[in-house]
Amino acid sequence: MCWSATADLVAGGAITSVGAVSVAMAAGRPRDLPLAALPLLLGLHQIVEAAVWHGNGGTGPATVAWAVIALPLLPLWLPVAVLCAAPAHARRRLLVPLAAGAATSAALAHALATRTVTAEIRGHTVGYSLGLPQAGLVIVGYFLATIGSLLLSGDRGLVLLGVLVAVGAAVSFALWRQEYVSTWCACAAVCSVLLLLWARRRRLPLARPADPVAP
Structure with missing residues (x-):
């Protein structure tokens, strides 16, 4: 989430471009593609949120599309993507955030199917409301699935990304709650660059020239 429609549009275009390069970097490594495609x-x-701004919030298709990505999709996508890319020794423990993500995604998908999600422009922020029952439990499951999967990944680059996401989420939430300004798009941009660097680092062993053959 950004602080205006223009900021969302510019940030979205830049992050999407980073994502395209990241996917290209992961070409030839199918297990890395889901995570490389996250940007x-x-x-x-x-x-999509730029369209929410232009529509002045409400309950229209842009609001629903934003909620589908943020709520049921991300908490399932991220643990699945991390599990695919993680080293073999870390995969068993990643089943915990994967299970949390599946349960959280199912609960949020049911809520979206049975309730109306609304968006409200609040100064330089957008507030979304779905009226979730047991919201605290859902939030715990969401963060266990997303941040937890990164921290348990067994990959130093992804662990660093998990720490950054945790700090960025805390700062963004604090600023958003005061209705001052939404800064999650800046965090998303930094995370996308880190994923690009991660994909590039994973590609390097494949790019090394072969050792010369001894005569």
Whole structure:
């Protein structure tokens, strides 16, 4: 989420571009593609929110599309993507955030199917409301699925990303709650660059020239 429609559109375009490069970097490594493609999803999310701004919030298709990405899709996508890319020794423990993500995604999908999600422009922020029952439990499951999967990934680059997401989410929530300004798009941009660097680092072993053959 950004602080205006223009900011969301610019950030979304930039993040999507980073995502395209990240996917290209992961070409040839199918297990890395879901995680490398995450910036494409984050960029699309920002672009959709630009439409929410232009529609002055409400309950229209842009609001629903934003909620579908943010609520049931992300908490399932991220643990699945991390599980695919993680080293073999970390995969068993990643089943915990995967299970949390599946349960959270199912609960949020049911809520979206049975309730109306609304968006409200509040100064330089957009507030979304779905009226979730047991919201605290859903939030715990959401963060266990997303941040938890990164922290348990067994990959230093992804662990660093998990720490950044945790800090960025805390700062963004504090500013959003005061209705001062929404800064999640900046965090998403930094995370997308880190994922690009991660995909590039994973590609390097494949790019090394072969050792010369001894005569």
